[in-house]
Amino acid sequence: MTGQMMLITLATSFLENAPELSTMQIAYRNKLVLDDPYHGKTLIEAHETMQKQYAKKLENDWKQKLSVVEFPSHDIRICVQKQEKEHVPLKHITTPKTESSVIIDTEQEWIGFQFFEKQVYQFQSDFKDVEMCYPIYDKHGWYSIVLILRCPPRILRSTTEKEDTFKWTQTCDFTDRLGHCRVLIAKLKNECLLEDIQEVFRRKKLKEHNFIPTLMQDVIINETAEAVTPIQDGRRSFQLEYMLQCLVTNNIFDAINMDRDFYQYLESIDEKQAIKAMEFLYATRKRHFDPVVALKKYVSRYGHVKDPKIPKSCVITKRVCITPTRIVYIAPEVYSYNRVLRGYKNKLGNFLRVSFTDENLGLLRRHRFSLDDLLQRIKGYLTDGVKIISRKFDFLGASSSQLKEHSLWMFWNDKKIYNKQKLDADSIQKWMGDFKKCVTAAKKLARMGQVCVEL
Numbered sequence: 001m002t003g004q005m006m007l008i009t010l011a012t013s014f015l016e017n018a019p020e021l022s023t024m025q026i027a028y029r030n031k032l033v034l035d036d037p038y039h040g041k042t043l044i045e046a047h048e049t050m051q052k053q054y055a056k057k058l059e060n061d062w063k064q065k066l067s068v069v070e071f072p073s074h075d076i077r078i079c080v081q082k083q084e085k086e087h088v089p090l091k092h093i094t095t096p097k098t099e100s101s102v103i104i105d106t107e108q109e110w111i112g113f114q115f116f117e118k119q120v121y122q123f124q125s126d127f128k129d130v131e132m133c134y135p136i137y138d139k140h141g142w143y144s145i146v147l148i149l150r151c152p153p154r155i156l157r158s159t160t161e162k163e164d165t166f167k168w169t170q171t172c173d174f175t176d177r178l179g180h181c182r183v184l185i186a187k188l189k190n191e192c193l194l195e196d197i198q199e200v201f202r203r204k205k206l207k208e209h210n211f212i213p214t215l216m217q218d219v220i221i222n223e224t225a226e227a228v229t230p231i232q233d234g235r236r237s238f239q240l241e242y243m244l245q246c247l248v249t250n251n252i253f254d255a256i257n258m259d260r261d262f263y264q265y266l267e268s269i270d271e272k273q274a275i276k277a278m279e280f281l282y283a284t285r286k287r288h289f290d291p292v293v294a295l296k297k298y299v300s301r302y303g304h305v306k307d308p309k310i311p312k313s314c315v316i317t318k319r320v321c322i323t324p325t326r327i328v329y330i331a332p333e334v335y336s337y338n339r340v341l342r343g344y345k346n347k348l349g350n351f352l353r354v355s356f357t358d359e360n361l362g363l364l365r366r367h368r369f370s371l372d373d374l375l376q377r378i379k380g381y382l383t384d385g386v387k388i389i390s391r392k393f394d395f396l397g398a399s400s401s402q403l404k405e406h407s408l409w410m411f412w413n414d415k416k417i418y419n420k421q422k423l424d425a426d427s428i429q430k431w432m433g434d435f436k437k438c439v440t441a442a443k444k445l446a447r448m449g450q451v452c453v454e455l
Helices: 003-015 023-029 043-065 193-201 240-249 260-268 270-286 292-301 339-343 345-351 372-384 401-402 424-431 441-453
Strands: 069-082 088-091 100-105 110-117 119-126 130-138 143-149 152-156 166-169 184-188 316-323 327-336 351-356 386-388 391-397 408-412
Touching: 003 292, 043 260, 069 110, 069 193, 088 184, 130 193, 143 193, 143 351, 166 372, 184 193, 240 327, 260 292, 260 316, 270 292, 270 327, 316 386, 327 386, 339 345, 339 424, 339 441, 345 351, 351 372, 351 386, 391 424, 391 441, 401 408, 408 424, 424 441
Parallel strands: 316 351
Antiparallel strands: 069 088, 069 100, 069 184, 100 110, 110 119, 119 152, 130 143, 143 184, 152 166, 316 327, 351 408, 386 391, 391 408
């Protein structure tokens, strides 16, 4: 055996068994060196280098097997996306003194930002709701994680204090801003965490969901720009305001891009053409960073398109989805007539379909956490009604199939006399039939639901 092979054998034995140095190893340690990648190092130095590499390999293997990884963070901010690579902070959720971290669960497929604010909270998004996630290096010398979402994250609140036995309940927006945000940014406490995060992002399951390990250095965090809300003008019709909200709440337009030029152009064009163009913009489901250019393009292309014909048994009506953080406006949809709609054909614009959904507009489910906080929010809408722009809609009724979809019908009282009587949700319920014999609420709702069945 050559001297070089002997040294490699000795170094390997150090790596596997790490015994104390024998007499023979001590004799060699200061005289001989290994070839690359350990050229110029003594045997002891080579042994230490190999030990570090082996430990790092074990650590990486362990991280690959671990389904949940957590990285401590310095600060968490919610932002809006002004341009493709320009984000404007809306609010600092935490301070440098707040305990916060980024958590990735590859088994249940979600990413979350966890922090302590009087209670333990977590912003959680499923991988399928992530548009893109990548690390950045900003101008202030911080490494951060940028999470761009298709919808706002769920807000979870811990109902227990023990970290090992956290029990979560989904709650409502306590920031008053989260429902308008699509970007979360978390500063890392240590730049050494960057390599660990990049290693996790390289996993196959994460790469399939647009988790990009490459460090982005051309992303701008614009601290000076101000985030605004859409300007509601009483001179604009309800129909136009409604379609404008459809574009904003579905992230096709953002209020931060809707400046004075946009509203001036909106006032200068025909209202029917503007509504028709907005309907086609809504159908694209694509974010437009320049609303003026997009609206001009769609007005010239689709502004004169006629409304499609629908069957006589169907009606076009509006629908909104109420999530834990916001109200999402849905463009008018086609529904089958029911007895109520058929009985009040002259008041179809006063009816509204309402659905209670999760942030991704799917059904609310209890499979991972409690919904007690959300049930209180839903109860408030059922008793007090829902305000849509300038109109207040009150609960009317729902069929059993609609309840399974977490949907119902509401009605707006325009305070006008209809057939010599006041028309509101209560009067329509009396028109449905006499339900005085229905003692329980469930039986009464079931009987009322028979009138709301789509035929």
